[in-house]
Amino acid sequence: MSRPLYQVKAEFFKNLGHPARIRVLELLSEREHSVAEMLPEVGIEAANLSQQLAVLRRAGLVTTRKEGSNVFYSLTSPHVAELLAVARRILTGVITGQMELLEDLRTPAAAAPRGRARKQS
Known part of the structure; x- marks a missing residue:
């Protein structure tokens, strides 16, 4: 049984409901970033940033690309x-x-x- 669209939309906006997540998405709107590049811009601890990025990944809003030991994040859609x-x-x-x-x-x-x-x- 599928959920009503309004519930899916509410969940989507709930995933946007954290200042760190919004800041990450703003940064990624400019270009892809590594976690190290985002840390000083977002202003939270690395573990917390990792959690927020995981939420955005699960929501399908960001994707990753690995280059050596660096992980780069980008938006899944403009x-x-x-x-x-x-x-x-x-x-x-x-x-x-x-x-x-x-x-x-x-x-x-x-x-x-x-x-x-x-x-x-």
Whole structure:
């Protein structure tokens, strides 16, 4: 019996739900990286990075290539990089909207219609 698509999507996004995993995917959006190259950029212990990479591998988001004693990681699909770019655009829009709301809140009460007191929250 197959699972509903919304459950599969939820699991997919759950796999993205860790800051270190997002940072790894951002790095791999640029080019392939070895673990040694990612360590200082991700800012976590090697064992923790290994665990996060394993999650991304199991999710089918990254693949590996071995060269000598080095293991290089890359994205399995350019769509992963596109997803991160779309998320950035969404967040930019959300934050821009919040900044506009904050600016509206900072506007003096003089902007209230004449003859009525402005309701305070």
